[in-house]
Amino acid sequence: xxxxxxxxxxxxxxxxxxxxxxxxxxxxxxxxxxxxxxxxxxxxxxxxxxxxxxxxxxxxxxxxxxxxxxxxxxxxxxxxxxxxxxxxxxxxxxxxxxxxxxxxxxxxxxxxxxxxxxxxxxxxxxxxxxxxxxxxxxxxxxxxxxxxxxxxxxxxxxxxxxxxxxxxxxxxxxxxxxxxxxxxxxxxxxxxxxxxxxxxxxxxxxxxxxxxxxxxxxxxxxxxxxxxxxxxxxxxxxxxxxxxxxxxxxxxxxxxxxxxxxxxxxxxxxxxxxxxxxxxxxxxxxxxxxxxxxxxxxxxxxxxxxxxxxxxxxxxxxxxxxxxxxxxxxxxxxxxxxx
Numbered sequence: 001x002x003x004x005x006x007x008x009x010x011x012x013x014x015x016x017x018x019x020x021x022x023x024x025x026x027x028x029x030x031x032x033x034x035x036x037x038x039x040x041x042x043x044x045x046x047x048x049x050x051x052x053x054x055x056x057x058x059x060x061x062x063x064x065x066x067x068x069x070x071x072x073x074x075x076x077x078x079x080x081x082x083x084x085x086x087x088x089x090x091x092x093x094x095x096x097x098x099x100x101x102x103x104x105x106x107x108x109x110x111x112x113x114x115x116x117x118x119x120x121x122x123x124x125x126x127x128x129x130x131x132x133x134x135x136x137x138x139x140x141x142x143x144x145x146x147x148x149x150x151x152x153x154x155x156x157x158x159x160x161x162x163x164x165x166x167x168x169x170x171x172x173x174x175x176x177x178x179x180x181x182x183x184x185x186x187x188x189x190x191x192x193x194x195x196x197x198x199x200x201x202x203x204x205x206x207x208x209x210x211x212x213x214x215x216x217x218x219x220x221x222x223x224x225x226x227x228x229x230x231x232x233x234x235x236x237x238x239x240x241x242x243x244x245x246x247x248x249x250x251x252x253x254x255x256x257x258x259x260x261x262x263x264x265x266x267x268x269x270x271x272x273x274x275x276x277x278x279x280x281x282x283x284x285x286x287x288x289x290x291x292x293x294x295x296x297x298x299x300x301x302x303x304x305x306x307x308x309x310x311x312x313x314x315x316x317x318x319x320x321x322x323x324x325x326x327x328x329x330x331x332x333x334x335x336x337x338x339x
Contacts, residue, residue, distance in 0.1 A: 010086055012053030012244070015077075015093040016251045017070045018258075019044045022275075047279060048073040049254060050081065053092065056250045057290050059084065061283050063276055071099040078105045090114055090234060092248050100160025103233070107162060112234035114245055117159065117166070119229055126157075127168050131227065136170050143239055145246045149173070154238055157231065164233040167241060175226025182222070186213070258286050 021042040044066030050059045060080050064073050074097050091106050095116030106113050117123065130136065130153040141151045150169045157166035186206055189199035193211035206218055230245050293303040301309070 010052040010089060012090040012092060013050050013059060014053050014248045014251045015050045015074060017046055017048050017073050018255045019046045019066060046073060048077055049251060051251050051254050055294055056254060058254065058283060058287050063279055070096045071102060074102050082109045092244060103160060103162040114232045117229045117231045119224055119227060123229060124224060130168060133170065143242050145242050150242060152238060159231050162233060164231055165235065167230050167238065169228045171226045178225045179222060254286060257289060258282055
């Protein structure tokens with residue numbers, strides 16, 4: 001395996017789900033689902049992908065029907081992941097994937113979980129005593145992840161029977177942006193109502209029958225603007241926990257490579273076995289791309305720039321009666337360094 005070949009012991013795995021669409025209408029895998037690009041009417045398939053946290057090597061993948069919930073995709077893959085016997089580590093995934101069963105199944109593999117958690121009514125009730133921005137935005141609560149500033153509160157919590165640490169994260173800039181955008185829409189909708197015109201779907205709840213703004217309803221919706229919640233079954237320093245979770249974009253970069261460089265899209269097949277084969281070939285192509293990136297980690301090249309540079313190379317054959325020498329001629333000095 002790749003891990004044995006490169007003597008790697010993955011201490012973390014990041015899992016996520018993406019979708020892609022088919023052009024046909026009768027494929028057995030393609031189903032109507034929630035299109036994250038908000039384009040209606042396209043039949044979708046979903047792809048679950050797990051990559052190593054540090055190197056971004058793909059470990060496993062699976063294709064699902066377009067209407068399978070994200071949390072269900074991980075349930076089907078945990079058994080496959082357990083067969084790799086990778087030892088203990090941290091399984092990281094987004095809030096749309098969390099479920100009690102996933103938490104317990106990962107714990108049975110002697111792995112820990114770091115995941116996002118949706119702020120449902122029960123969690124809002126739990127966090128309300130600590131969710132006052134004036135109290136939370138104190139210097140000891142400040143955490144910086146990249147260019148983003150969070151103010152956090154941490155409490156012990158049992159999520160679906162699994163014990164761990166629950167962290168409330170407040171992003172003041174996000175709160176300001178979300179509120180500003182919503183209030184702009186509400187003010188515009190209010191103007192349309194005075195002109196007896198239709199308004200954007202979903203904004204009706206902020207107005208009464210006469211078109212007057214329901215201030216209490218708006219305050220209720222805005223209460224947890226800018227807040228997010230993460231859960232970890234391992235006792236980690238708070239700054240490390242936030243860094244690991246919010247810097248998990250390596251799997252999103254993997255999806256961008258799959259859809260772009262390896263040309264996953266468009267899927268021009270409709271038979272199930274051919275769709276699976278197409279995605280598997282793209283998966284293998286991404287594996288080779290990630291291995292090349294790993295080999296180039298101490299150079300100024302990326303995998304994509306290296307491939308573009310090597311594409312300009314050509315062979316020169318010189319023949320005489322006694323020798324048959326050959327040479328590789330890159331068109332630039334950078335190609336020589338890659339060789």
